[in-house]
Amino acid sequence: MAFYLKVLEITCLFTILVLGAYLMTGLTGLFSLGQGGFVSIGAYTAAIAYVHLHLPFPIALLLAIIMGSIVGFLIGIPTLRLHRDYFLLVTFGFGEMVRAALLHLAQLTGGALGIAGIPQLVGLPMILASIVLITFLISNLKRSRFGRNCIAIRDDELAASLMGINVYGHKMKVFVLSSAITSYGGALYAFLIMFIEPNLFNWLESAKLIIITFVGGVNSITGAIVTSVIYYSFGEFFRFVDVWRDVLLALAVLFVTIFRSGGIFGSWEFSLMKLLLKKGKG
Amino acid sequence: MEVLRAADISKNFGGVSAVSEFTMNQKENEITGIIGPNGAGKTTVFNLITGVYPVDSGKILFYDTEITRLPSHRITGLGITRTFQNIRLFRNLNVLDNLRAAYGVKTRYTLWEEMVRFPTVRREERETEDLAKGYLAYFGLEKYSQSFPYNLPYGLQRRLELARALMAKPRLLLLDEPGAGLNPKEIRQLINTLLKIQEEKKLSIIIVEHHMELVMNICKMIHVLNFGKKIAEGNPEEIQKNTMVLQAYLGDQV
Numbered sequence: 001m002a003f004y005l006k007v008l009e010i011t012c013l014f015t016i017l018v019l020g021a022y023l024m025t026g027l028t029g030l031f032s033l034g035q036g037g038f039v040s041i042g043a044y045t046a047a048i049a050y051v052h053l054h055l056p057f058p059i060a061l062l063l064a065i066i067m068g069s070i071v072g073f074l075i076g077i078p079t080l081r082l083h084r085d086y087f088l089l090v091t092f093g094f095g096e097m098v099r100a101a102l103l104h105l106a107q108l109t110g111g112a113l114g115i116a117g118i119p120q121l122v123g124l125p126m127i128l129a130s131i132v133l134i135t136f137l138i139s140n141l142k143r144s145r146f147g148r149n150c151i152a153i154r155d156d157e158l159a160a161s162l163m164g165i166n167v168y169g170h171k172m173k174v175f176v177l178s179s180a181i182t183s184y185g186g187a188l189y190a191f192l193i194m195f196i197e198p199n200l201f202n203w204l205e206s207a208k209l210i211i212i213t214f215v216g217g218v219n220s221i222t223g224a225i226v227t228s229v230i231y232y233s234f235g236e237f238f239r240f241v242d243v244w245r246d247v248l249l250a251l252a253v254l255f256v257t258i259f260r261s262g263g264i265f266g267s268w269e270f271s272l273m274k275l276l277l278k279k280g281k282g
Numbered sequence: 283m284e285v286l287r288a289a290d291i292s293k294n295f296g297g298v299s300a301v302s303e304f305t306m307n308q309k310e311n312e313i314t315g316i317i318g319p320n321g322a323g324k325t326t327v328f329n330l331i332t333g334v335y336p337v338d339s340g341k342i343l344f345y346d347t348e349i350t351r352l353p354s355h356r357i358t359g360l361g362i363t364r365t366f367q368n369i370r371l372f373r374n375l376n377v378l379d380n381l382r383a384a385y386g387v388k389t390r391y392t393l394w395e396e397m398v399r400f401p402t403v404r405r406e407e408r409e410t411e412d413l414a415k416g417y418l419a420y421f422g423l424e425k426y427s428q429s430f431p432y433n434l435p436y437g438l439q440r441r442l443e444l445a446r447a448l449m450a451k452p453r454l455l456l457l458d459e460p461g462a463g464l465n466p467k468e469i470r471q472l473i474n475t476l477l478k479i480q481e482e483k484k485l486s487i488i489i490v491e492h493h494m495e496l497v498m499n500i501c502k503m504i505h506v507l508n509f510g511k512k513i514a515e516g517n518p519e520e521i522q523k524n525t526m527v528l529q530a531y532l533g534d535q536v
Contacts, residue, residue, distance in 0.1 A: 140399045144407055145391070148383040152372045159370040162332055164358035164387025164450055173393060219374060267374075 005124065011232040012127045013188055018228040019134050019221070020181035021209035026218040027147060028174045029154030031084060034075070034091030035209055036201035037098035038179045042068050042186025043196045044102060047115045050191075052108075057121050061187050068183020069176050076175040080168055095203050102198035114197030115190075122191040130188065131225075134181060139221055139269070150174060151219070215256045217263025222270040283310045284345075285454050285486040286362075291330055291340030293323075300326040301510045303340070308454065313480055313487045315497040317521075318507035319530060324490040325367055327507070328456050332364055333357045344454070359387050363447040364456035367490075369439050371431035377442060378427040381414035384449035417445040421475075437468050448479070454486045461493040473499050498522070506530065 017039060024030045042064040049060040079090045102109045109115065141147050149170050152160040161167045190196050212231055216223030231249070238245055256264060286308040293301045301323040308314055316324050330337050333354040342350045349357050363384075372380050389410065391403045418424045421441045426434055431442055440460065447455060460476075461469050473496055480487055491497045497504060498518045506514040506521060508530040514521060521527055 137397045140397055141393075144396050144399070144403055145386040145389055146393065146396050148375060148379055149386055151374050151379075152383045155372040155374050156370050158334065158354075159366065159372065160383075161354040162334070162358055162364060163384040163446070164355050164363075165383075166353075166355045 007233055007236040009124050009127060009192060011229055011236075012124065012131060013185060013192060014232045015225055015228040016127070016130055016134060016185040016188065017182055018209055018212050018224050019131070019138060020178045020185060021206075022213050022221060022224040023138060023141075023150075023181070024174055024178040025210050026213040026216075026224060027142065027150040027154070028171065029084075029218075030080075030171065030174065031088045031210060032091040032178075033088055033203045033206045033210075034093075034095040034098075035178075035182050035206040036203055037091075037095040038068050038072065038182035039186035039189065039201040039205075040098050040102060040196075040198065041071055042183030043190040043200065044109055044115070044186075045183070046187035047118050047190045047196055048108065051115060051118060057191070061184065064183050064187035065180050068186075069180045071183075072176045072179025073172070075179075076172050080171045080175060092203055095206055099198050099202065109198070112198065114195060114200075116195050118190050118194045118196070120191060120194050122188050127188060127192070130184070135221060135225065142221060146170075146173075154218075211253055214263060215253055217265035217267065219267035220263065220265035220269055222268065223263050223265030227264065284308060285310050286331070286488075287341075287343040288327075288331065289341045289343075291327075291337045291342060293326055293330055293335060293338050299510050301330065301507075304507070304510075304512055306505055306512075306515075308486055308488060309503075310486055311480070311484055312502050313476070313489065313500050315501035315504040316488065316490045316507060317492070317494075317497055317504060321509075322507040323510040324507055325458055326510075328364060328458055328488075328490060331357075331456065332362060355387070358450060361451070361453035362456065363450050363452040363454075365440075365443045365447050365458055365460060367458040367462065369436075369443055371439060371443060371446070373430065373432050376428050376430055377423060377434070378411070378414055378418065380431055380442060381417055381446055381449050382410050384446045385410045385413060387450050414449065417448060421445045436463055437465075440464065440472075444475075448483070452485065454488070457487060457489045457491075459491055459493075460489065461491055461496045469493060469496055472496065476500055 017035065021035055024032055045067040046060040046064040049055045049063045050057060055063070075094055079087055082090060103111055149160070149165050152163065152165060153167055153170060157167050189200070212227050213224050216227035235245060241248070284307050288304060288306050290303045290305055291301060292299070292303055304327060316327060318324055329335050331342060333349070333352055337350060341348065344360055344362060347360060349360065372383060375383055389406045391400065391406055395403050415424070415427070418427055421444070423438060423442060423445065426438065431439060434442065444457070444460065461472055464472060476487065477500055479485060489497065489501065502517060504516065504518060504521045505512055506527050513526045513530060514524045516524070
């Protein structure tokens with residue numbers, strides 16, 4: 001039972017990170033391999049604030065979000081003017097830079113030893129509540145001006161700017177918001193796993209966030225969440241197939257991209273309202 | 283009253299002079315045409331006005347505001363919108379959302395209000411939707427509101443682009459070859475629509491076009507470009523008689 005609970009907790013935690021990536025890569029089409037950098041920034045900020053500075057837990061979480069947003073803003077200034085592949089490379093470099101910095105700032109971060117002795121203050125209820133809240137916020141954004149601007153920018157930046165959308169400014173909002181969510185996820189990670197080290201989230205993990213978003217469907221938050229839950233829990237439950245696990249996943253990704261390029265869910269969204277209305281009619 | 287004044291604007295791409303010392307004054311509530319052979323720099327003029335490229339030299343005024351160095355989205359916000367020679371609709375937004383996206387510049391709610399879907403957001407979203415639905419009905423596109431734009435027939439895509447350009451309530455509308463790829467019947471429809479819109483909305487319109495029927499029928503003033511330079515300007519009759527223009531289009535008489 002404890003095993004299943006743990007798998008569920010970690011799955012849900014990673015789903016928060018997927019939501020952060022969804023906003024950026026799914027909705028706006030900014031491919032970032034630097035999400036891991038923000039996970040680490042959030043985790044370390046919260047852990048240091050709590051363990052070293054003895055700040056209360058909620059303040060530590062808040063600091064992680066603020067720190068993530070500030071770093072996101074600073075990184076965004078030069079990178080958001082870059083085009084797709086260049087943006088990808090620079091964010092990749094950023095993620096690796098954070099990892100190296102955490103290794104070498106040993107007095108603050110504990111270097112390769114990481115930070116141990118973080119109490120477990122985060123459980124499934126809190127993670128689930130966070131997912132609900134973040135999903136609520138993102139889906140509100142998606143169905144109004146913000147979301148339309150994101151998709152317009154993803155489709156055609158020039159046309160978007162000629163329709164009055166401040167492309168750079170909007171990308172900045174997306175980047176900061178995504179960084180804040182991801183850093184928050186990182187902070188939760190620290191207080192769930194109770195131990196963090198510089199390699200906790202490398203660029204391959206960042207790439208997985210993008211892959212999940214694409215397999216689920218770039219136009220569907222539902223798709224991102226469902227695919228994320230399946231992906232991360234699948235890995236744990238199918239440990240017996242051993243190395244074939246990755247092959248199976250790769251095949252799944254391949255089939256989806258070839259036969260359903262809009263992702264499994266396309267642009268379909270789960271809606272409680274619609275479901276209730278249908279039931280009411282039937 | 284002059285809506286737009288472009289004074290001696292020039293643009294070079296590498297060694298090629300795309301537009302050189304082009305000057306035009308656009309009067310309020312008038313339709314003006316810019317014509318010229320392929321590669322004459324017509325679309326570049328639009329790109330300079332809308333801030334897609336910065337001008338190398340010269341000055342552009344919209345009413346009394348200088349817009350020469352402004353970014354595109356600010357220029358649109360001031361009231362200049364446009365369509366594109368090659369249709370550029372947002373392929374992942376449905377027809378209704380394509381229109382709504384163009385109205386974002388007029389909505390006032392903040393990001394924070396949007397996140398929690400504040401009443402102001404609901405109200406402005408409803409306004410946006412009503413306006414968009416009005417335009418869909420106006421252009422006979424209601425039944426396509428949930429379709430994706432590139433599933434529509436070509437003629438309807440053109441109409442949708444025109445509707446999208448009108449969403450932001452422009453005072454000056456720039457149309458880049460609105461008649462391209464349309465059949466004669468559709469061209470006549472377009473002429474009627476443009477005249478009607480211009481009349482109803484008190485709009486000023488500049489049209490870049492190859493299609494002579496369209497230009498000669500609705501434009502009060504015509505500017506003719508060749509190799510980036512203006513070779514003639516005047517009303518349709520004057521342009522039709524101008525020997526320079528005939529030469530540019532048909533070549534020298536043997």
